[in-house]
Amino acid sequence: xxxxxxNYSWQQTSTAVFISVPLRGVSVRDADVFCTENYLKVNCxxxxxxxxxxxxxxxxxxxxxxxxxxIVFTLRKKEAAMWETxxxxxxxxxxxQRIREKSILQAQERAKEAMEAKAVARREDQKYTLNxxxxxxxxxxxxxxxxxxxxxxxxxxxxxxxxxxxxxxATKELEAWKECQRKxxxxxxxxxxEKLYHQEKQMxxxxxxLKHKCLIGNSASKNLAxxxxxxxxxxxxxxxxxxxxxxxxxxxxxxSFTPRVFPTALRESQVAEExxxxxxxxxxxxAMNTDIPELCDLKEEEKNPEWLKEKGNKLFATENYLAAINxxxxxxxxxxxxxxxxxxxxxxxLKLKNLHKAIEDSSKALEILTPPVADNANARMKAHIRxxxxxxxxxxxxxxxxxxxxxxxxxxxxxxxxxxxxxIRNIIQGTEVExx
Numbered sequence: 001x002x003x004x005x006x007n008y009s010w011q012q013t014s015t016a017v018f019i020s021v022p023l024r025g026v027s028v029r030d031a032d033v034f035c036t037e038n039y040l041k042v043n044c045x046x047x048x049x050x051x052x053x054x055x056x057x058x059x060x061x062x063x064x065x066x067x068x069x070x071i072v073f074t075l076r077k078k079e080a081a082m083w084e085t086x087x088x089x090x091x092x093x094x095x096x097q098r099i100r101e102k103s104i105l106q107a108q109e110r111a112k113e114a115m116e117a118k119a120v121a122r123r124e125d126q127k128y129t130l131n132x133x134x135x136x137x138x139x140x141x142x143x144x145x146x147x148x149x150x151x152x153x154x155x156x157x158x159x160x161x162x163x164x165x166x167x168x169x170a171t172k173e174l175e176a177w178k179e180c181q182r183k184x185x186x187x188x189x190x191x192x193x194e195k196l197y198h199q200e201k202q203m204x205x206x207x208x209x210l211k212h213k214c215l216i217g218n219s220a221s222k223n224l225a226x227x228x229x230x231x232x233x234x235x236x237x238x239x240x241x242x243x244x245x246x247x248x249x250x251x252x253x254x255x256s257f258t259p260r261v262f263p264t265a266l267r268e269s270q271v272a273e274e275x276x277x278x279x280x281x282x283x284x285x286x287a288m289n290t291d292i293p294e295l296c297d298l299k300e301e302e303k304n305p306e307w308l309k310e311k312g313n314k315l316f317a318t319e320n321y322l323a324a325i326n327x328x329x330x331x332x333x334x335x336x337x338x339x340x341x342x343x344x345x346x347x348x349x350l351k352l353k354n355l356h357k358a359i360e361d362s363s364k365a366l367e368i369l370t371p372p373v374a375d376n377a378n379a380r381m382k383a384h385i386r387x388x389x390x391x392x393x394x395x396x397x398x399x400x401x402x403x404x405x406x407x408x409x410x411x412x413x414x415x416x417x418x419x420x421x422x423x424i425r426n427i428i429q430g431t432e433v434e435x436x
Contacts, residue, residue: 002048002190014080017057019073021049029066034183035059037078039103042071043186052091052099054083100191104184111180115173122166129159305331309341312348321348339368339379346386355390362387381410385417388424397428 010019023031023044031044037056042049058076065072091099132155301307312327328345331338346361365383369376388403404421411417 002043002193003046005042005047005049008049010086012083014082015077017073017075017077017083017086019051019075019086021071021073022069023047023071024069026069031066031071032183032186033064033071034103034107034187035062035064035073035075036103036106039099040073040075041187043190048190051087052096054085054088055079055081097191100187104187107180108184111177115177118169118173122169125162125166129162132159303334305335305338305341308334309338309344312344316344316348319351321351324348325352337368339365339376339383342368343379343383343386346383346390350386350389350393353393355394358390359387362390377410381407381414381417384410385420392424397424400424401428 005021005023008019008021010017012018019040021042023042026044026047031042034041034043037059038053040049040051040053053075056078058078062073062075065074308327308331312324312331315321315324315327325345325348328341328348332341332345335341342361342365346358346365349355349358349361362383366380366387369380369383372380384403384407388400388407391397391400391403401421401424404417404424407417408414408421
């Protein structure tokens with residue numbers, strides 16, 4: 001990002017403006033100067049000087065003198081008047097961008113017009129040269145050995161000088177056009193860098209605000225603790241006495257809960273297991289790990305594992321599996337007792353062919369999904385299927401079949417699981433036949 005020069009100085013008369021731009025520590029002879037009637041820019045990496053002029057100037061008669069680590073500009077005003085300031089006031093980013101683009105277009109049009117004028121002059125010179133040569137050819141030839149006259153020597157020399165001048169003009173025009181294009185590209189690059197710099201600065205300010213909000217509570221409590229006993233400020237003591245509220249009145253509230261009724265028949269009742277499962281679920285909802293450094297940069301809703309789980313599900317639906325894994329990872333760091341987080345992360349690993357990680361997450365989900373009750377049957381079946389799929393993709397068909405059979409015990413009427421288990425059996429039997 002370029003460093004903007006702010007320690008410049010300027011003076012003026014009714015007809016001219018004098019600007020002195022110091023560039024210390026760099027070679028000012030390598031500076032790139034771009035000037036139009038409303039815009040002046042000096043690019044000398046890592047320094048950048050840019051000013052949007054208060055009034056139009058005559059850029060053709062204006063001059064720049066380079067030396068002693070300083071560039072001195074002499075800008076001729078189009079209208080004789082004193083300026084209130086050097087640059088326009090109240091210029092926003094959009095207006096700056098418009099002035100830059102307009103200046104580039106003006107420079108390009110002026111270069112194009114100059115090239116066209118030089119091309120016309122070159123054609124006129126060529127026409128004149130051709131006429132002279134034709135006249136010379138029409139004269140009778142002199143006998144060999146006769147020296148050329150002085151007039152012919154002058155004509156030939158004049159033609160050669162004209163050719164050399166045309167070559168020099170063409171070279172200068174080409175270099176001027178290339179220089180104009182290079183300046184335009186540099187200006188665009190600087191504008192893009194400025195835009196990125198402002199965006200990064202804005203994001204950095206937002207991060208600082210969030211961190212300040214996280215730390216302001218702790219700092220306030222520390223300040224109150226240090227001002228307690230040994231403070232000799234009588235005004236503070238008086239305010240402290242006045243701010244003590246009166247004791248609140250004591251009351252009691254009676255709460256009665258409706259009993260949870262399980263739909264299981266009494267002969268097949270698993271009341272103890274279901275109560276244990278509900279107790280584990282309640283503990284999982286309360287088990288929050290807030291000692292994570294990244295939490296200070298997050299919004300309040302982003303610290304909720306359920307919100308992160310829903311975000312991961314949406315990312316999985318859009319096939320953005322890596323981002324979904326990141327969401328599940330943070331949710332697990334916040335609360336590692338929720339089995340669906342491991343189960344969903346195992347599905348992402350399956351899509352990315354991270355088969356060993358898929359097996360680990362499925363096994364962890366089955367470990368948390370205990371005791372086995374009807375409330376977690378669907379989750380246990382998915383865990384067995386995903387672990388069995390990972391085993392089969394690793395060509396561990398026997399272990400995969402065991403997981404599919406465990407899933408069939410949970411839901412014997414699932415046709416898809418039945419068909420997949422039958423395919424695995426056929427693969428195992430075919431492998432055994434081939435080995436025999």
